[in-house]
Amino acid sequence: MEENKENTKKEVEIETVSVNDAEKNEIKNDKNTQIIADLNAKIADLNDKYLRVAAELENTRRRASLDVESVSRNRAMSVAEKILPVMDAVNAALKHNPDDEGIKSMQHALENAFAQIGIVKIESVGEQLNPQYHNAIQIVDKPTPETKTNTIVEELQIGYIFGDTVLRTAMVIVSK
16 A cells, blocks of 8 residues: 555645745836836826927917918008008099099099908097097197097098008197
């Protein structure tokens, strides 16, 4: 029977674990943790760079749009300033010959063109003097007792506004 016992002996492999092995595993975990932390930092850095580039691209697009709008606006103002003397000539001709249909037609066409461009006439007569829109070149006594001081009584040259910019102030006569 003893022989049977000896024959039935099984071999078992035992893995030996030492304190050194535990330290090695701990070092591996620390290295993995450090690698993960480094990769997370790199991801955060790349994400930050991406967001900055995206913001800069958006700012560049916005600036380019504003530049195009500014150039377009300046060009329109330049053209308008060159057309103002033509409108002045038409208005002067209409004062001398108010019944001329040809002059009235030209005035109407120019006014429509100005309206389409966005050029607006500055209303003056009967308004209070506003140095931003009016240039008082003469002061007169009140023509009527109802007229208030600094009221515009006559317009010598029409003023125009383009958007929020004064193209030309109106030359006016103001009451004292």
